[in-house]
Amino acid sequence: MASTIETTEPKASNGFRQHHPLDPLSPTEIARAVSIVREAKGQLGYNAVTIAEPKKAQMTAWLAAPEHAEKPARQAEVVAIDRTGAIWDGIVDLDAKMILQWEKLEGVQPLITMEDLIETDRVVKADLKVIEQCGILGIPPSDMHKVYADPWTIGYDERFGNGTRLQQALMYYRPHPDDCQYAFPLDFCPIVNTETKQVIHIDIPEVRRPLNKIPSNYNPKDIEAEGGYRTDIKPLLVTQPQGVSFSIDGREISWQNxxxxxGFNYREGIVLNNITYKDKGTARPLFYRLSLAEMVVPYGNPEMWHYRKHAFDLGEYGGGYMTNELSLGCDCLGEIHYLDAFFVNRAGDPITIKNAICVHEEDAGILFKHTDFRDNSVIVTRGRKLVISHIFTAANYEYCVYWIFHQDGTIQLEIKLTGILNTYAMAPDEDTKGWGTQVHPGVNAHNHEHLFCLRIDPQLDGHNNTVFQVDATMGDGEVGSKENYHGNAFYAKKTKYSTVAEGIADYNGDTSRTWDIANTNKLHPVSGKPVSYKLVSREVPRLLIKDGGLASKRAGFAKHAIHVTKYTDGQIYPAGRHVPQSSGEPSRGLPEWIAANSSENIDNTDIVVWHTFGLVHFPAPEDFPVMPVEPMSLLLRPRHFFLRNPVLDVPPSFSATPTQVREPGSKKQVVDAADRLSRLAFGGAARQQETCCSGH
Known part of the structure; x- marks a missing residue:
């Protein structure tokens, strides 16, 4: 039976919530930041008000000794737009009630908010020239309420530059209120001035595409009409009769070790900070900060305006802003704890997204097992995992983001892609030229990539860390040679990255390439190798945009799988702080930082690892009208970090030692032992115990 649990929030002596320095801003703090700015700067429109994270040195000093070190001040980052359309960046001290920084920005635009998207949809439907284009396709003015726009940032268009906030509207039609509009794409693209709320141009193809007339739907009514739902699915219940195994203190989660x-912000969504693992009673630091810092979705059709379709869903819209309110028993299953998210609207009022983050446990399958064929002795231990997740909707696509903690110290990032393909109209028998696929009559879905940039700020037993590239390599010597007579020698070839210029690499499947993030100051007492965490990531396509192409210039972070830089406060976003309408010239974000510091030392120092991974999507009819989830995953795994297997103390699901097997009356002894172990592992779930024992 699904349910929710409550959090425990620490209180200060005055009874108010005592904030951790990395907690997101509360509604009260957002309102306070706006009030401080409004009093000093007058009436503004607000694009973002979010936590200004403390400087790392100050934060780590406080984490090391919170009773003695000065607690970092609560500060807010503010992005605002004045009545002239000018963009302002500011830092506000919430305790001192003063503005610390206030800067007018030139040549950049802030991200597009949900309010901007909704307003653009309204604007295009009321525009006379848009109505005219709809009429050409057979949609009368009386049907304009059936026309829908997916507003996208314009990427960059040299005709308009970046002096004004612009959006492009990808157009669709919905004949019936329950129809999927992506089955009815329109063949023109309005461009909207976000500030003046006017359509300033419409891109129209030289050869017009007709409007499709055939629906393709996924709502229950249509599925019932097509034969109905499956009837052979039996209920699956997830229960934890004794409650969950994790505890939450404010926004700090303790689970297993x-x-x-x-944390959570409007741009990255979930941010994980100060991750530690208790090893034999000692809390060992693993990672200071983990987040999805950016992503880009370049489309592969070079025709017309489609080159502009390369969305930076985090930097241009905000993964936090687009996050869903999660539903119990649907998005999350089991004993659930939710965390809310708080943002600002254009008027400066706090808004709340309920249930933005889901925290729950899941069975993780077999943790370890061994059966000795000689005597039928066996041990099998099932694992558990903690999942911290959120889901955001970027127009047509859903991205389900799962941060997963495993009992053996492994941290997994899994992303599931679902939602609906971005579609475009096509004429009967039109040649897609390989740039796309007809997924429904008259509906073309273009090839595209989903490339995510994971920002890893490690602190493996301390902040001084080093990255090694690890390649499975054949040993030297030819077949027949003394050192490798049978040619079977191979080893892990490790290449240390010593400078920023060296710390740039691509993935190599031929060598099963991984990367060790290591603390070379601490060696394992048995293996003699540095304690480390291994980045295992196999889904790493190259950016399929040629050098010099617009998307390549704007998404320089995605040109390589790995970049390593020396830690610098403020270097968070690999495509730059303000992404919309950037041309890529000059480069911003990660390419800019690397160019300025290519010879900087990254060996045995405070570093950041940037990893770009993802998938290439060649659409197919099975992806339409709504796409089954396509998962991708990567791991951060401990190597030479623990003395030995760190989960030997997890209660087995079943165990029969050689001695138990041999002794008289062993069957009853084994069953009794199994029952005790089952109660430890499952809280007395006898049926699961019986299932485990039934084969022995």
Missing amino acids: FKVHV
Whole structure:
């Protein structure tokens, strides 16, 4: 039976919530930041008000000794737009009630908010020239309420530059209120001035595409009409009769040996901070900060305006802003704890997204097992995992983001892609030229990539860390040679990255390439190798945009799988702080930082690892009208970090030692032992115990 649990929030002596320095801003703090700015700067429109994270040195000093070190001040980052359309960046001290920084920005635009998207949809439907284009396709003015726009940032268009906030509207039609509009794409693209709320131009193809007339739907009514739902699915119940195995103190989660602070902001969504693992009673630091810092979705059709379709869903819209309110028993299953998210609207009022983050446990399958064929002795231990997740909707696509903690110290990032393909109209028998696929009559879905940039700020037993590239390599010597007579020698070839210029690499499947993030100051007492965490990531396509192409210039972070830089406060976003309408010239974000510091030392120092991974999507009819989830995953795994297997103390699901097997009356002894172990592992779930024992 699904349910929710409550959090425990620490209180100060005055009874108010005592904030951790990395907690997201509360509604009260957002309102206070706006009030301070409004009093000093007058009436403004607000694009973002979010936590200004403390400087790392100050934060780590406080984490090390919170009773003695000065607690970092609560500060807010503010992005605002004045009545002239000018953009302002500011830092506000909430305790001192003063503006610390206030800067007018030139040549950049802030991200597009949900309010901007909704307003653009309204604007295009009321525009006379848009109505005219709809009429050409057979949609009368009386049907304009059936026309829908997916507003996208314009990417960059040299005709308009970046002096004004613009959006492009990808157009669709919905004949019936329950129809999927992506089955009815329109063949023109309005461009909207976000500030003046006017359509300033419409891109129209030289050869017009007709409007499709055939629906393709996924709502229950249509599925019932097509034969109905499956009837052979039996209920699956997830219960934890004794409650969950994790505890939450404010936004700090303790589970098994892990402890992690869960932050959230309008851009990255979930941010994990100060991750530690208790090893034999000692809390060992693993990662200072983990987040999805950016992503880009370049489309592969070079025709017309489609080159502009390369969305930076985090930097141009905000993964936090687009996050869903999660539903119990649907998005999350089991004993659930939710965390809310708080943002600002254009008027400066706080808004709340309920249930933005889901925290729950899941069965993780077999943790370890061994059966000795000689005597039928066996041990099998099932694992558990903690999942911290959120889901955001970027127009047509859904991105389900799962941060998963495993009992053996592994941290997994899994992303599931679902939602609906971005579609475009096509004429009967039109040649897609390989740039797309007809997924429904008259509906073309273009090839595209989903490339995510993971920002890893490690602190493996300390902040001085080093990255090694690890390649499975054949040993030297030819077949028949003394050193490798049978040619079977191979080893892990490790290449240390010593400078920023060296710390740039691509993935190599031929060598099963991984990367060790290591603390070379601490060696394992048995293996003699540095304690480390291994980045295992196999889904790493190259950016399929040629050098010099617009998307390549704007998404320089995606040109390589790995970049390593020396830690610098403020270097968070690999495509730059303000992404919309950037041309890529000059480069911003990660390419800019690397160019300026290519010879900087990254060996045995405070570093950041940037990893770009993802998938290439060649659409197919099975992806339409709504796409089954396509998952991708990567791991951060401990190597030479623990003395030996760290989960030997997890209660087995079943165990029969050689001695138990041999002794008289062993069957009853084994069953009794199995029952005790089952109660430890499952809280007395006898049926699961019986299932485990039934084969022995």
